Amino acid sequence: EVQLVESGGGLIQPGGSLRLSCAASGFTVSGDYMSWVRRAPGKGLEFLSIIYSGGTTYYADSVQGRFTISRDNSKNTVYLQMNSLRVEDTALYYCARGRVGGPRLDPWGQGTLVTVSS
């Protein structure tokens, strides 16, 4: 079964850092492209970042320079390193697999909650 499980969320003070993990099963993260998306309270979905099979990465303007996507093929896991966190980064963070004919994001993980507050 193709599955994604996120972890690493929590309560963090403004200016702090967190690393989110997205563990994949049923497929290899290096063979497809992987994406991070978030949904802030009361708002819609926001694309954050993508890492292609070849390693190319892209970021939304809102997180460019603060967030970094990476993957560990040996652990079949994708990460989102989040630095200089702001109150407005509070959200439920999802990872999702993208496929040829994309974005075509499917499946999605269950999400991990990040709360940035003093």
Next chain:
Amino acid sequence: DIVLTQSPLSLSVTPGEPASISCRSSQSLLQSNGHNYLDWYLQKPGQSPQLLIYLGSNRASGVPDRFSGSGSGTFFTLRISRVEAEDVGVYYCLQGQQAPWTFGQGTKVEIK
């Protein structure tokens, strides 16, 4: 960045009746290969988003055939032929024509 504008932003539908949501793009989503890089997703209450339609008009695996997508270039439509109670949630379009990808604002669908 490409901006996607959905309308309406909310919709109240009687079960069994049809519904449609539009998504307008600030730039063409049609690539030279003939494909439109536009997806539709549904996020049901308390659940993760799920893929409904990819490449503008291709139904994802397991998606009921009452859902259909159409359009090309800068204007796209998601249609539900007969709305059921389980279709409530927020619908989003997502473009993959140009990085960074971008979502529409979302359309909340409720049942009357």
